[in-house]
Amino acid sequence: MGWVWVVGAVVVVVAGSTAVAVPWWRDRALRRRVAWSAARAAIGSAAVSRDAAGGRDAEAEQLLARAETLAAGHGGVRAARAARDCAHRADTRWRAVTGG
16 A cells, blocks of 8 residues: 555656656757757858958858858757857958948
8 A cells, every 4th residue: 555655656756847847848949949040040141241242351251160160060059159159240240341
């Protein structure tokens, strides 16, 4: 009869842990997808600015290459933010070259 209480306690603990873990994992996955979406959009914008720029900017090209390398690695949220930041900086430099 005592084993019933043990099994019941285990079921309650597992159910409680699952009720907490599942939303946390979903939120984590959503944050990761959103971060990578923003990074890819920034990389695309920087690529358009590069193509529109009349001049060359070695630092901007290095920044975009770094962003693309980070994106190829498919890391977590921090890697996505770093890729986005590099792409934004490259985009800003190319826009300065074009005067826009």
